[in-house]
Amino acid sequence: MPIETATSAARSMEFRHLRYFLALAEELHYGRAAQRLAISQPPLSVAIQQLEAGVGARLFDRDSKGVRLTPAGAAFRTSAQALLERAEDACAQAREVQAGEVGRLRLGFVGSTLYSGLSGWLQAFQASHPKVEVVVIELNSQDQIDALLQEELDLGLVHTDRLPPALAARPLYSEPFLACLPASHPLAALAEIALAALSDQPFILFSRKGSPDYHARIVEICRRHGFFNPRLQHEGRHWLSVVSLVSQGLGVSIVPAAFQRAGVQGAVFRPLAEAIEGSAVFAAWRKDSAGVLREKFLAAMPGPTADRPPGLANM
Incomplete structure (x- = not known):
């Protein structure tokens, strides 16, 4: 059969033709096959004729002895069964994607969330959504905003809700700021x-480039409570770097409470x-992005009324 003819035949074939064919192939009796399909016999006969015309081969022999598969019909039966199973799998997968039960979620996060319950939320979500692949990437707030705009992330956990117009935000939780000092510092007592x-x-602060809004907030806190400008000595692109620099005796800082559980000696x-x-954490995403998986994941996280994430209640 020429390629053009075969393609046209495939396009004219319907899944009901395959179901009708397989029912008849198993029953080898028009009456029983029609009863099994809950249709009358004439539509079944017409459908089989249409299928044979589309395939370009006789699939059944019919005579006074009954109905039998032809060699072509026997060969077609295997492929038809596989095709129908693949179609059913595709339909099931489409329903699962629509329901948020399968898919891939690219999640960005700031370091503080790692010590504020993120691993627990991820484990709970994966347990209830085993077919969803969650890819986690640690980035500072500004890098997450850029990645969301470039459609390289589906959801970001950031320290700011001052976002470009293309992005939306939702508050998740807030935690206290703490003073962070070297253990040998006189004020540590x-x-x-x-x-x-x-x-x-x-002072050691979070990089202005990494999170301009967050950097400005801490400077403003200092200005409101005792001194005009912190004496900026070093900057880090991640909060854990800031805490590590403090631990080396290079300065002091003000950091989210979560980092006291980072175990930095x-x-x-x-x-x-x-x-x-307090230090607020927001979920951020593109306004024009699909939201089923995002909403499923956010439902497993603390709501905006939670002042502190899990693990901070006893502080």
């Missing part, structure tokens, strides 16, 4: 630290004496 006491200390954490706004 205090139960709490007044911000003014840090005014003459070398040589760094101590103390509550701030002043009541200041």
Whole structure:
């Protein structure tokens, strides 16, 4: 059969033709096959004729002795069964994708979430959605925003809700800021630290380039509580780098409370004496992106009324 004719025949074939064919191939009796398909016999006969015309081969022999598969019909039966099974699998997969039960979610996260329950949320989500592949990538807030705009991430966990118009945000939780000092620092012996006491200390801050909004917020906190500008000594692109630099005695910092559980030797954490706004974490995504998997994952995370993520309740 010429390629053009074969292609036309395949296009004219319907899945009901295959179902009708397979029922007749198993029953080898038009009456029983029609009863099994819950149709009358004439539509079955017409469908088989249409299928044979489309295939370009006789699939059944019919005579006074009954109905038999031809060699062509026997060969076609195997392929028809496989094709129908593949179609059913494709339909099932499409339903699962639509329901958010299968697929791939590319998740960006800031380092603090790793110590605020992210691993637990991931494990719970994977247990309830075993067919969903979650790819996690640690990036600072600005890099996540860029990746979301470039469609390289499906969801980001960031420290800011000041986003480009193409992105949307939802608050997840907030946690306190703590003073972070070298263990050998004289102020480390205090139960709490007044911000003014840090005014003459070398500061280590999160990179302005990595998260301009977050950097500006910490500088503003310092300005409101005792000193005009922190004495910026070093910057880190990730909070864990900031804590590590503090542990080496290179300065002090103000960091999200989650990092006291990072296990960095040589760094101590103390509550701030002043009541200041906490470190907020937001979910961010493209407004024009599909949202089923995203919403499924967010449903497993703490809501906007949660002041502290799991693990911080006893602080």
